[in-house]
Amino acid sequence: MTATVxxxxxxxxxxxxxxxxxxxxxxxxxxxRKRAYERPGVLTYALLIAxxxxxxxxxWWSFVIGSRQSSDTNLVPPAVLPGPNFLSNAMxxxxxxxxxxxxxxxxxxxxxxTVSVVFFxxxxxxxxxxxxxxxxxxxxxxxxxxxxxxxQLGIIPLxxxxxxxxxxxxxxxxxxxxxxxAFGVFFMRQYLVDVIPDELIEAxxxxxxxxxxxxxxxxxxxxxxAMAVLSLFTFMAAWTDYLxxxxxxxxxxxxxxxxxxxxxxxxxxxxxxxxxxxGAVLSVIPLLILFFVAGKQLVAGIMQGAVKG
Amino acid sequence: MxxxxxxxxxxxxxxxxxxxxxxxxxxxxxxxxxxxxxxxxLIGVFPIAYTLNVSLYDWHLLEGQGEFxxxxxxxxxxxxxxFWNAFGNTVSIFLLSAIPQLVIATGIAALLxxxxxxxxxxxxxxxxxxxxxxxxxxxxxxxxxNQYHGPIAGLLELFGLEPIRWAFDVLPSHIAIxxxxxxxxxxxxxxxxxxxxxxxxxxxxxxxxxDGANKIRRFWSITIPMIRPTLIFVVITATIGGLQxxxxxxxxxxxxxxxxxxxxxxxxxxxYELAFPRRDFGQASATAWIxxxxxxxxxxxxxxxxRAIRTADVKPARISAAxxxxxxxxx
Numbered sequence: 001m002t003a004t005v006x007x008x009x010x011x012x013x014x015x016x017x018x019x020x021x022x023x024x025x026x027x028x029x030x031x032x033r034k035r036a037y038e039r040p041g042v043l044t045y046a047l048l049i050a051x052x053x054x055x056x057x058x059x060w061w062s063f064v065i066g067s068r069q070s071s072d073t074n075l076v077p078p079a080v081l082p083g084p085n086f087l088s089n090a091m092x093x094x095x096x097x098x099x100x101x102x103x104x105x106x107x108x109x110x111x112x113x114t115v116s117v118v119f120f121x122x123x124x125x126x127x128x129x130x131x132x133x134x135x136x137x138x139x140x141x142x143x144x145x146x147x148x149x150x151x152q153l154g155i156i157p158l159x160x161x162x163x164x165x166x167x168x169x170x171x172x173x174x175x176x177x178x179x180x181x182a183f184g185v186f187f188m189r190q191y192l193v194d195v196i197p198d199e200l201i202e203a204x205x206x207x208x209x210x211x212x213x214x215x216x217x218x219x220x221x222x223x224x225x226a227m228a229v230l231s232l233f234t235f236m237a238a239w240t241d242y243l244x245x246x247x248x249x250x251x252x253x254x255x256x257x258x259x260x261x262x263x264x265x266x267x268x269x270x271x272x273x274x275x276x277x278x279g280a281v282l283s284v285i286p287l288l289i290l291f292f293v294a295g296k297q298l299v300a301g302i303m304q305g306a307v308k309g
Numbered sequence: 310m311x312x313x314x315x316x317x318x319x320x321x322x323x324x325x326x327x328x329x330x331x332x333x334x335x336x337x338x339x340x341x342x343x344x345x346x347x348x349x350x351l352i353g354v355f356p357i358a359y360t361l362n363v364s365l366y367d368w369h370l371l372e373g374q375g376e377f378x379x380x381x382x383x384x385x386x387x388x389x390x391x392f393w394n395a396f397g398n399t400v401s402i403f404l405l406s407a408i409p410q411l412v413i414a415t416g417i418a419a420l421l422x423x424x425x426x427x428x429x430x431x432x433x434x435x436x437x438x439x440x441x442x443x444x445x446x447x448x449x450x451x452x453x454x455n456q457y458h459g460p461i462a463g464l465l466e467l468f469g470l471e472p473i474r475w476a477f478d479v480l481p482s483h484i485a486i487x488x489x490x491x492x493x494x495x496x497x498x499x500x501x502x503x504x505x506x507x508x509x510x511x512x513x514x515x516x517x518x519x520d521g522a523n524k525i526r527r528f529w530s531i532t533i534p535m536i537r538p539t540l541i542f543v544v545i546t547a548t549i550g551g552l553q554x555x556x557x558x559x560x561x562x563x564x565x566x567x568x569x570x571x572x573x574x575x576x577x578x579x580x581y582e583l584a585f586p587r588r589d590f591g592q593a594s595a596t597a598w599i600x601x602x603x604x605x606x607x608x609x610x611x612x613x614x615x616r617a618i619r620t621a622d623v624k625p626a627r628i629s630a631a632x633x634x635x636x637x638x639x640x
Contacts, residue, residue, distance in 0.1 A: 040423040062449045076463035124345040133338035153597040154356025180348040211337035240442035257444040265563040287440040295433040303504035
């Protein structure tokens with residue numbers, strides 16, 4: 001940032017910048033800067049609108065068909081306005097598969113996983129960021145290395161373990177394997193390492209606070225924004241997961257995703273498309289609400305993560 | 310806050326409270342990181358490691374452990390044409406999704422990296438598909454990519470074109486599945502790239518503009534080189550994710566495991582078919598380890614490429630930084 005830009009003198013108008021006169025160059029720069037930040041043209045907005053329509057159309061269209069009847073998928077040009085049948089289609093979906101049970105289960109599963117991941121990640125992330133202990137660097141490297149491990153490739157032993165414990169078909173079969181993530185620990189560590197001054201922790205210790213007291217009263221309040229972001233992403237990941245829940249849960253006690261998959265398969269050769277799409281809309285609504293409430297934080301979380309990672 | 314001047318009590322004269330405090334100070338950090346490592350060992354490391362063990366045996370889902378067969382499972386997987394079919398499908402779907410995704414995401418990020426009106430709205434709007442779970446994405450796109458009805462079929466009919474057999478032909482099915490992946494992830498990646506673009510110092514653009522570089526030239530000569538680390542990061546995550554694609558091909562034709570003729574069976578779907586419908590845990594585990602090794606290999610290669618590029622970048626980066634500094638000094 002050049003502080004000289006603020007020089008208030010009016011420059012003499014000149015087309016070729018002379019590098020001898022400081023003020024002329026500043027004025028040139030100011031003009032260029034204005035040009036660089038100029039409002040983008042119509043083309044930019046046209047392209048953005050086109051991309052927005054592409055992003056929103058599939059969701060909107062599934063609501064449109066979900067509120068009409070299956071034969072309306074055949075309309076040319078495609079139907080773009082919703083009809084009156086959404087509730088009756090949704091009711092049919094609820095009768096076909098235990099959708100409400102799935103909704104409740106997914107809330108319980110995703111909620112439990114989120115609480116667990118955020119708590120253990122904050123605890124370990126704080127220790128890695130701010131406490132000194134033997135083997136800290138090595139253990140942190142282990143966390144980073146395990147971040148890249150595709151844990152979904154371990155489903156066979158995991159399935160054997162859950163069968164051995166007779167957990168197949170229960171919610172804990174999905175919750176327990178999601179209780180910690182290496183990414184969460186790394187994420188919290190990266191945030192806390194900058195956010196808490198070392199002096200603050202030293203001061204708490206000098207004042208006689210226990211380690212746990214320091215964590216609770218110094219680290220936790222400071223960690224709150226990052227905990228919120230980690231909660232959002234963990235909840236979404238748990239909510240949208242399919243492979244492991246499809247193995248670990250039973251059709252009678254499903255998650256939202258396995259219920260929707262069952263709904264999609266319910267019609268055999270002649271599926272009731274309006275009902276299936278109404279079900280798809282139902283499955284999206286909870287995260288849609290989350291998106292309208294916390295979409296800004298999601299965007300910020302992704303963009304901050306990008307700069308750090 | 311200058312507390313560092315206070316000395317610690319000498320070791321010999323510790324009171325009980327001080328001993329407790331010292332104990333607390335030494336061991337608490339281990340207690341804080343322990344839950345993560347214990348749980349991760351159980352749910353992350355053990356399953357992967359034990360997969361290796363299972364892969365060396367005849368192992369049936371119901372009958373359990375059988376004879377030790379050494380590498381026989383690996384040999385039969387690697388000589389199975391269906392494995393290589395799945396491998397080819399995975400690579401094809403990955404390429405069809407990664408390349409357009411990267412190009413479009415970079416373009417959208419460049420559009421958003423301007424003084425745009427309503428930037429929060431646009432940023433949120435491109436993220437909308439990200440909240441739709443892969444199951445719902447597939448269910449919705451099944452209706453869009455339908456041979457007989459739906460918007461695309463209607464459009465083709467309008468122009469008197471033959472209907473496309475999305476679920477039966479190889480390339481159309483790959484395009485349909487890649488479109489689902491692209492729809493969900495392009496906006497997300499655009500935000501990653503936008504963040505990288507915004508970290509580029511504006512002075513660099515100003516200097517380039519002063520030197521007469523137009524917008525397009527600035528994009529290719531400044532933006533792209535400066536966001537290269539993020540581009541590489543996006544490619545690596547897309548690759549690791551793309552190698553493990555499962556939900557979309559699984560549900561694109563729910564009655565089969567990747568198409569009636571395995572047209573779009575991916576590696577994880579191949580693994581799934583071996584493990585559950587066929588109950589061959591031994592061979593499925595061997596497949597998991599082969600995929601694991603492929604992913605590690607891809608990771609190492611990308612790491613090597615990244616390093617090579619960074620090393621090559623050091624000189625030009627210094628020169629450009631120096632020249633910017635010089636220009637500022639001159640003015």
